Amino acid sequence: MPGLFERIRDRRTAASRWYADSALAGVALGSAAVLVAATLLQVSFGAFPLTLGEAWGAVFDPSILFSAEAWRSFLLGTDVPEWFTQQQHIVWNIRLPRILVGALVGANLAVSGAIFQITTRNELASPYILGVSDGAGLVVLVVLTAFAEFLPFVPVLAALGGGAAFLLVYIIAWKNGTSPVRLVLAGVIVGTVFGSVQRALFFFIDDLGTVMSAQAWLSGSLLNTDWGEVRIAAPFTVLALALAFTVTQELDVLALGEETAESLGMPVEKMRFAVAGIAVLSTAAAIAVAGLIGFVGLIVPHMVRNVVGGDSRRLLVGCLFLGPALLVGADVGARLALSPIQLPVGIITGLVGGPYFLYLMRKTESLGEV
Amino acid sequence: MQDGKTPREPTEEASDGETAINADELVVGYPGAGEPVVDGETLAVPEGEVTALIGPNGSGKSTLLKGLANRLEPEDGRVLLDGRRVDSFGSKELARKLGRLSQQNTAPDTISVEELVERGRYPHRGFFESGTDADEAAVDDAIAMAGVEHLRDREVGTLSGGQTQLVWIAMALAQDTDVLLLDEPTTFLDPHHQLEVMQVVETLRDESETTVVVVLHDIAQAARYADHVVALEGGSVYAAGPPETVVTSQLLADVFEIEAAVSTTEHGLQITLLRPLHDEDQK
Numbered sequence: 196m197p198g199l200f201e202r203i204r205d206r207r208t209a210a211s212r213w214y215a216d217s218a219l220a221g222v223a224l225g226s227a228a229v230l231v232a233a234t235l236l237q238v239s240f241g242a243f244p245l246t247l248g249e250a251w252g253a254v255f256d257p258s259i260l261f262s263a264e265a266w267r268s269f270l271l272g273t274d275v276p277e278w279f280t281q282q283q284h285i286v287w288n289i290r291l292p293r294i295l296v297g298a299l300v301g302a303n304l305a306v307s308g309a310i311f312q313i314t315t316r317n318e319l320a321s322p323y324i325l326g327v328s329d330g331a332g333l334v335v336l337v338v339l340t341a342f343a344e345f346l347p348f349v350p351v352l353a354a355l356g357g358g359a360a361f362l363l364v365y366i367i368a369w370k371n372g373t374s375p376v377r378l379v380l381a382g383v384i385v386g387t388v389f390g391s392v393q394r395a396l397f398f399f400i401d402d403l404g405t406v407m408s409a410q411a412w413l414s415g416s417l418l419n420t421d422w423g424e425v426r427i428a429a430p431f432t433v434l435a436l437a438l439a440f441t442v443t444q445e446l447d448v449l450a451l452g453e454e455t456a457e458s459l460g461m462p463v464e465k466m467r468f469a470v471a472g473i474a475v476l477s478t479a480a481a482i483a484v485a486g487l488i489g490f491v492g493l494i495v496p497h498m499v500r501n502v503v504g505g506d507s508r509r510l511l512v513g514c515l516f517l518g519p520a521l522l523v524g525a526d527v528g529a530r531l532a533l534s535p536i537q538l539p540v541g542i543i544t545g546l547v548g549g550p551y552f553l554y555l556m557r558k559t560e561s562l563g564e565v
Numbered sequence: 566m567q568d569g570k571t572p573r574e575p576t577e578e579a580s581d582g583e584t585a586i587n588a589d590e591l592v593v594g595y596p597g598a599g600e601p602v603v604d605g606e607t608l609a610v611p612e613g614e615v616t617a618l619i620g621p622n623g624s625g626k627s628t629l630l631k632g633l634a635n636r637l638e639p640e641d642g643r644v645l646l647d648g649r650r651v652d653s654f655g656s657k658e659l660a661r662k663l664g665r666l667s668q669q670n671t672a673p674d675t676i677s678v679e680e681l682v683e684r685g686r687y688p689h690r691g692f693f694e695s696g697t698d699a700d701e702a703a704v705d706d707a708i709a710m711a712g713v714e715h716l717r718d719r720e721v722g723t724l725s726g727g728q729t730q731l732v733w734i735a736m737a738l739a740q741d742t743d744v745l746l747l748d749e750p751t752t753f754l755d756p757h758h759q760l761e762v763m764q765v766v767e768t769l770r771d772e773s774e775t776t777v778v779v780v781l782h783d784i785a786q787a788a789r790y791a792d793h794v795v796a797l798e799g800g801s802v803y804a805a806g807p808p809e810t811v812v813t814s815q816l817l818a819d820v821f822e823i824e825a826a827v828s829t830t831e832h833g834l835q836i837t838l839l840r841p842l843h844d845e846d847q848k
Contacts, residue, residue: 215677316671448684448687450673450676452671455670457656458634458660459684459688459740461687500675505674
């Protein structure tokens with residue numbers, strides 16, 4: 196009775212697809228819930244005393260929501276309309292953009308982390324392991340200390356720095372092709388050297404204010420972010436994420452290892468390089484506006500993979516939701532926990548991420564391989 | 566298939582049939598490793614049949630296979646696939662004609678068997694294309710042929726070594742190539758799964774036009790399942806032909822340094838390995 200077998204098989208396949216999709220839906224919904232809750236907290240509380248009613252009245256104020264002038268100032272950087280009240284200003288120009296930047300940064304870090312983990316076939320890989328963030332960081336510090344006039348071009352410069360560092364890592368790791376292990380080792384080498392140079396640079400800064408801002412930037416902070424950061428990060432983010440989703444099939448094949456990928460007809464080195472380029476762009480978009488926020492790119496892909504499995508498309512979609520949720524959630528803690536002192540969000544992600552990783556290390560024996 | 570082997574006429578098929586792969590004076594080695602591993606070999610792989618490569622460790626079996634698959638650039642000589650140089654194919658184009666399953670494979674633990682097999686369809690898809698009905702049918706056929714239907718929804722990380730190997734073979738089958746190169750597909754498996762794997766090879770020979778080249782460590786397996794055996798020693802072809810003429814006690818002594826008794830039984834060649842030979846024995 197082949198008909199019966201076919202039916203049973205189709206049903207089972209459908210059931211397993213449904214299970215996978217519902218796991219992904221669970222991740223998306225859970226993340227969305229966290230994001231909404233974090234947004235509620237971020238908008239409602241802060242150093243400037245606003246009642247809940249005032250805060251949310253400002254958010255849903257039709258005079259802003261439907262004002263072309265206001266949106267022009269948010270998205271294009273024209274002057275803020277003069278009729279903004281102080282409440283409206285606080286909510287729309289300080290609290291909301293910070294959430295938006297957090298979401299963009301979280302999505303970028305999570306997606307680029309996932310891509311780096313797949314291309315190096317190493318669960319411990321992240322922009323931080325592969326030297327990308329140290330390269331970008333060094334460039335930003337140099338600009339902060341010596342070339343303040345280039346400050347507006349920081350994201351592009353950071354991307355160049357990150358790209359250059361990754362190129363260096365690639366060259367060091369190259370020996371008739373690269374391997375995941377050599378890439379990670381080379382990344383650690385380059386990262387260490389660049390990190391040392393970063394710390395050395397501090398001794399050449401005279402101005403205390405610059406030291407403080409460099410320090411905050413190295414810790415990874417969303418402090419003082421506004422629509423300017425949104426305007427910087429958003430185009431790069433959209434571009435990088437769109438590219439990332441066009442190469443999910445390639446990511447799937449890369450994840451099988453180079454031998455198999457080659458015999459399936461993929462030019463592995465070229466593809467790995469191109470895909471890593473997308474991830475570098477994505478990382479740079481995040482680093483340029485928020486500094487060095489650790490652990491998000493490492494942990495989010497890991498958590499998502501545990502729930503939805505190793506399929507690249509589902510993994511990236513999951514990261515797209517969980518990354519922002521985690522980062523914006525952590526930023527609530529960073530901003531409100533010790534109020535009025537605001538911590539850099541990178542400190543919170545490190546505090547949460549380290550133990551999570553320790554837990555993983557203890558729980559699984561084969562940590563490391565994707 | 567009670568006796569596991571269909572009768573065949575030894576020499577004629579091998580010499581008169583079409584060849585799928587021709588290697589002419591092939592020299593392959595690893596870049597920067599000095600002496601080439603395979604030195605000036607000429608080899609014809611008959612189309613639609615099973616060719617087994619046997620030889621001791623380090624005799625160049627895997628290297629030869631990589632050379633045939635254009636994975637290693639030959640230092641000299643050439644490899645022809647259907648009369649065309651393998652290095653003239655585009656990478657995906659070659660992957661639609663020729664598949665190769667390497668010795669050890671690693672897949673992400675968290676993908677399902679079906680997802681892994683589906684990835685074998687990669688060379689048939691364009692950059693933006695997603696799966697078509699033809700892809701789905703090929704995946705179904707491959708899963709059925711490898712006998713892993715019951716594992717379809719399992720995560721790859723939960724499978725045993727033998728099951729994993731069958732799933733990888735299903736992936737290579739889904740690639741739907743004219744030629745399939747298998748590098749030691751049975752080496753690390755228990756006897757049951759070794760037979761399962763070889764049964765897939767047998768099915769490929771009997772029910773499809775696929776040309777199979779398989780590296781085997783088990784000489785008895787090679788004698789039993791292959792139409793054509795190529796024995797390699799020190800990077801050179803020591804002997805090539807049907808198993809009855811190639812697998813002899815003389816060959817086992819010369820190539821493998823084994824004293825063995827080879828006899829013909831109702832189950833084909835019976836090979837009994839007696840003891841290892843040392844240099845002084847041969848004097």
